[in-house]
Amino acid sequence: YYYRYGRKLLRLNYIRQAGESVLREKAAAVDPTAIVSTDVKKLIDRMIKTMRSHGDLGIAAPQLGRPLRIITLEITKRHLSYLQAQYRNVVQRDTVPLQVLINPQLKVLDNHKVAEYESCSSIHNCMAKVPRYTTVEVSALDRHGNRINYIADGWLSRILQHEVDHLDGLLYVDKMLSKTFAKV
Amino acid sequence: YYYRYGRKLLRLNYIRQAGESVLREKAAAVDPTAIVSTDVKKLIDRMIKTMRSHGDLGIAAPQLGRPLRIITLEITKRHLSYLQAQYRNVVQRDTVPLQVLINPQLKVLDNHKVAEYESCSSIHNCMAKVPRYTTVEVSALDRHGNRINYIADGWLSRILQHEVDHLDGLLYVDKMLSKTFAKV
C-alpha cells in the first residue's frame, strides 16, 4: 500500500492499512529476555519515530507489520491543546511523557463508557465515535523490562484501549458507532 | 470536502462524503408531478454523469447533496468483466442498461443473505463485505413517470439495496462485517 500524492506522505507507506492481515492477528507476547535485544530495540525506536512523524497519540507494533505486544504513546502539549479545543466528552488535563508498554494488560475500573471521535493511521482519512471505558488500570513492562503499573482516565485511557485492541487484532471500526463514521 | 491531488479528481468534489449530514437524512419522495420538472431532470442528468465518471454501478441523489428518493444504476460490459473476475459469491450474468428509479420500493423475496465486498463513492478508498438479500422485487417510477416493476438477483439486487439504503440515510458501514473493512 502506498500513497501517490507527494513525497512527504510516502512515509505513510510504513503504516499498515486496514485490510492487511497483520492488523487482524493476535500479537504474540514479547519474551522478557528479548526486550533488550537489538531487534526489539530497533522496532521500538521505529515505532516512536513513526508515531511522532504522524503526530499520533499512540501506535502498536502490528501497525508496522510486527505482531508483537508492544505499544508506544505520548500526549504532548501540542496534542493537549488540540484535544482540549476539539473534545468536550473526554477530559485530559495533563501531558503524558513518552511511554513504551510491553505486554500491556488492562483492567477496567469503571464500567461507564464514553463515546468520542477517534482516528487511526491504519484507517487513513477516516474517523468515528467509539465508546471506551473511562478508567482502566494498566500493567506492563517498560523498555528496560521494569514493571509499570498505573491508573488512567481521560484520553490516556482511550489511547490505551485503542492500542491494546490493535494487539488483539481489533480496529476501531469493530466498536464504532457506525452512524458517526466520517471521511476527513 | 475536496481533494487536493490533481485536476481530474477534483470531480470527486461532487460526491458527498460520510460525515456530511445529507447522507444520514431520510430522503423525501418525489412528487410524481415533479418528475418531468427541469430541476429533477437536471438532477438525474447530473447523477448519470457523475455515476459514469466514477465508474460506479449506482448512485443515489443524496450523494449529490439532494435528499430526494432517486437512484440511477447500470451494469456495463466493462463492469461485468470486472465483477466476474473479482467475485465468486455473487453471480451476475447480464449487463443492465441504464435505469433511473424514482421512489423505489424493495420487497425481499428470499431471506437468504450473501456477503460480498462493496465500495461507495461517499466512502472514498474503502471497502468491506456487506451481507445483502440475494433476491428482491423493486417497484419504482422511471424518469417519464411510468411504473417499473421487476425481480432482481446477483449484483443488481445488491446495488438496489445499497442505493435504497442511501435514501434511508444508511451507509454500508452500518451493515458491514467490520473485520473485512479495508483501505484500497
Ligand SMILES: [Zn+2]
Ligand atoms: Zn490505531
Ligand SMILES: [Zn+2]
Ligand atoms: Zn454508496
